[in-house]
Amino acid sequence: MSVSVALEVNGRAVSLELDPRTLLVELLRRELRLTGTHVGCDTSQCGACVVHVDGRAVKSCTMLAVQAAGAKVTTIEGLAQGEQLHPVQAAFRNCHGLQCGYCTPGMIMTTVDLLRRNPNPTEHEIREGLEGNICRCTGYQNIVRAVAEAAVTLREAPAASASA
Amino acid sequence: MYAFNYVRAGSVAEAVQAVPGGNFLAGGMTLLPSLKLRLARPDQLVDLAGIPGIAGIEEVGGRIVIGAMTRHSDVASSAVVRAKIPALADLAGGIGDPLVRNRGTIGGAIANNDPSADYPAAVVGFDATIITDRREIPAAAFFTGLFSTALQPGELVLRVSFPIVHRAAYVKFPSPASRYAMVGVMVVQAGRDVRVVVTGAGPCVFRLPAFEQALVANFVPAALEGLTVSADGLNQDLHGTAEYRAHLVSVMAARAVAQAQGR
Numbered sequence: 001m002s003v004s005v006a007l008e009v010n011g012r013a014v015s016l017e018l019d020p021r022t023l024l025v026e027l028l029r030r031e032l033r034l035t036g037t038h039v040g041c042d043t044s045q046c047g048a049c050v051v052h053v054d055g056r057a058v059k060s061c062t063m064l065a066v067q068a069a070g071a072k073v074t075t076i077e078g079l080a081q082g083e084q085l086h087p088v089q090a091a092f093r094n095c096h097g098l099q100c101g102y103c104t105p106g107m108i109m110t111t112v113d114l115l116r117r118n119p120n121p122t123e124h125e126i127r128e129g130l131e132g133n134i135c136r137c138t139g140y141q142n143i144v145r146a147v148a149e150a151a152v153t154l155r156e157a158p159a160a161s162a163s164a
Numbered sequence: 165m166y167a168f169n170y171v172r173a174g175s176v177a178e179a180v181q182a183v184p185g186g187n188f189l190a191g192g193m194t195l196l197p198s199l200k201l202r203l204a205r206p207d208q209l210v211d212l213a214g215i216p217g218i219a220g221i222e223e224v225g226g227r228i229v230i231g232a233m234t235r236h237s238d239v240a241s242s243a244v245v246r247a248k249i250p251a252l253a254d255l256a257g258g259i260g261d262p263l264v265r266n267r268g269t270i271g272g273a274i275a276n277n278d279p280s281a282d283y284p285a286a287v288v289g290f291d292a293t294i295i296t297d298r299r300e301i302p303a304a305a306f307f308t309g310l311f312s313t314a315l316q317p318g319e320l321v322l323r324v325s326f327p328i329v330h331r332a333a334y335v336k337f338p339s340p341a342s343r344y345a346m347v348g349v350m351v352v353q354a355g356r357d358v359r360v361v362v363t364g365a366g367p368c369v370f371r372l373p374a375f376e377q378a379l380v381a382n383f384v385p386a387a388l389e390g391l392t393v394s395a396d397g398l399n400q401d402l403h404g405t406a407e408y409r410a411h412l413v414s415v416m417a418a419r420a421v422a423q424a425q426g427r
């Protein structure tokens with residue numbers, strides 16, 4: 001059996017015929033070649049695969065592509081405006097919030113959603129908000145710092161995140 | 165995953181008609197990982213996401229009614245749940261991580277009845293009613309054992325109705341890795357009744373009548389001093405021994421009473 005799946009990815013309309021078993025992350029990486037979204041565990045644990053579906057951060061390895069039919073999906077590739085990084089991306093760079101970078105797309109997508117719901121999080125709230133994202137390099141200190149810095153930038157210039 | 169057909173149901177009747185030989189698909193946070201492991205081979209998945217009227221939260225005559233497809237994150241952030249039964253908002257906000265809460269649903273969580281799941285403690289603690297496509301099931305009859313419930317094959321949970329009670333609190337000791345409850349205790353004071361309900365510790369949620377009687381007499385943490393739980397039959401795994409879990413039950417129960425007192 002195959003199913004037709006029509007959705008919007010980073011503002012672009014996409015329509016595909018897929019095996020219903022296709023995961024959202026497989027649609028993104030394999031069919032659309034958007035390889036910024038990573039697969040770390042494939043078992044819903046690590047958060048490397050986080051994307052936004054209708055504005056909510058979700059693990060794309062634990063969602064069927066067909067479940068996203070009709071939805072608007074945003075991946076890490078959809079955050080920057082041309083050459084201008086999204087404030088969360090810029091903060092991760094400024095604060096050295098990454099080492100190997102494997103977890104980073106997921107960390108950033110989770111952070112964008114976190115700061116939209118809670119624009120002024122405490123350090124504790126940041127750590128809880130990143131509960132579903134695992135990093136095996138950084139020890140998290142600079143990631144938490146990056147989220148705090150991004151929160152300040154976004155509070156001062158909220159329009160910067162409006163598109164994502 | 166083994167191959168399956170995908171059906172997006174447009175109504176409750178369509179879903180129930182399509183499901184024989186297959187599974188309902190809600191948030192997929194439990195079902196999809198188990199299909200990846202080839203633990204099941206359903207002929208079809210019947211997606212509930214397109215059915216109107218089974219997601220959302222309403223206050224109706226002294227009760228909070230939550231649609232089966234309501235996400236954990238929506239219960240956690242609901243203004244009416246926060247105001248009327250904050251213990252339930254806390255519980256939903258402590259499930260897994262934000263990404264799991266953005267997909268997982270109350271219907272899926274209770275239908276699945278994982279021994280370490282949080283919601284069963286609230287459903288039994290509040291003496292909620294489970295409304296399905298064919299009947300109403302009282303909480304006390306719903307959770308029947310390890311991963312099992314009173315649901316018949318193909319029976320669809322539509323809503324869960326929680327009475328608004330005097331005060332309640334839920335405290336859990338999460339597994340450091342998954343955040344599932346190693347032990348979670350819900351304490352509810354409803355009129356003269358007190359219910360103390362434990363999840364995570366045994367194969368299925370259970371009540372602690374001795375703790376409840378002590379709290380009916382005096383609703384303070386000190387009322388539980390000296391009361392213990394036997395480790396017999398409790399869960400034992402790499403996260404902790406049965407004895408450790410038994411100890412955690414008393415500690416979590418006292419903390420939950422202390423929290424409920426402040427409400």
Ligand SMILES: Cc1cc2nc3c(=O)[nH]c(=O)nc-3n(C[C@H](O)[C@H](O)[C@H](O)COP(=O)(O)OP(=O)(O)OC[C@H]3O[C@@H](n4cnc5c(N)ncnc54)[C@H](O)[C@@H]3O)c2cc1C
Nearest residue numbers: 190191192193194195260268269271272281282321343344
């Ligand atoms: C990393 C991770 C951490 C987690 N941590 C926790 C935790 O700390 N605490 C906790 O309680 N849970 C936890 N969960 C589980 C989570 O709460 C899931 O939401 C829940 O197990 C299932 O809900 P679902 O909507 O995803 O259901 P699905 O996975 O879609 O379905 C689960 C089962 O229920 C059936 N079903 C679904 N909806 C209905 C319905 N309306 N009527 C009848 N049957 C139905 C399905 O057919 C299936 O058999 C975790 C999950 C993950 C992946």
Ligand code: FES
Nearest residue numbers: 040041046047061
């Ligand atoms: S790859 Fe999806 S959670 Fe790890």
Ligand code: FES
Nearest residue numbers: 099101135136137
């Ligand atoms: S930077 Fe390497 S996993 Fe996070």
